[in-house]
Amino acid sequence: MTRLDRIAEHMARKAAKSTSRRSFLAKLGFGAAAASLPLLPVRRGRAETIQGPQPQEKGNPESCDYWRYCAIDGYLCSCCGGSTSSCPPGTEPSPITWVGTCRNPADGREYVISYNDCCGKSSCGRCVCTRNERDTPIYAPSTSNDLDWCLGTQVGAVYNCSLAVVLGAAE
The missing domain is CATH 2.60.30.10 (Methylamine/Aralkylamine dehydrogenase light chain)
Structure with missing residues (x-):
């Protein structure tokens, strides 16, 4: 075995001893979830009023019942x-x-x-x-x-x- 093979084997065995499959899958899942956050359906940008006819207004805009x-x-x-x-x-x-x-x-x-x-x-x-x-x-x-x-x-x-x-x- 070459020196590079021994180093790679040593690192792989060390990682296998300190990391379980569950923790690896949890980290992988967390990374995938974090990467997908920008894909959530949230409206970005400034709120603009509608073009065309506005709805008829009825009620007091300073009341929760509006x-x-x-x-x-x-x-x-x-x-x-x-x-x-x-x-x-x-x-x-x-x-x-x-x-x-x-x-x-x-x-x-x-x-x-x-x-x-x-x-x-x-x-x-x-x-x-x-x-x-x-x-x-x-x-x-x-x-x-x-x-x-x-x-x-x-x-x-x-x-x-x-x-x-x-x-x-x-x-």
């Missing part, structure tokens, strides 16, 4: 110096969102709502609203409202309030 807030969790930007679709001054919307489908009582149609967290200032502290209609557990993050969505902002990961932007009619 139709757009069916899946919101947090402080309402409409109570914090912003609106249902714009952040208060000094904050910026998160580039990733969670989505929900809410029924508009004015026209009886379902609309897809994008919920963005506004980030950059400390929590507003007014008009807290927790509605979990059709909320999913954290392992389905695109429709979970229990996460801090302020990651990826220029102003930092400090949460201020949440928007409810109509993306379009649900088909």
Whole structure:
């Protein structure tokens, strides 16, 4: 046997003694799961209002009972110096969102709502609203409202309030 063969055999035996098949498979599975995170169905980008006719509005945007807030969790930007679709001054919307489908009582149609967290200032502290209609557990993050969505902002990961932007009619 050559010297290179002995070194390779020694390293292989040492690795076999210190690593079980289960731990190897666990590390392999963890690596595969971590590599697939960017493939999860999360809407990335700025929330933009729908083009074309806007839905009829009915209700008070500073109340938890407002139709757009069916899946919101947090402080309402409409109570914090912003609106249902714009952040208060000094904050910026998160580039990733969670989505929900809410029924508009004015026209009886379902609309897809994008919920963005506004980030950059400390929590507003007014008009807290927790509605979990059709909320999913954290392992389905695109429709979970229990996460801090302020990651990826220029102003930092400090949460201020949440928007409810109509993306379009649900088909």
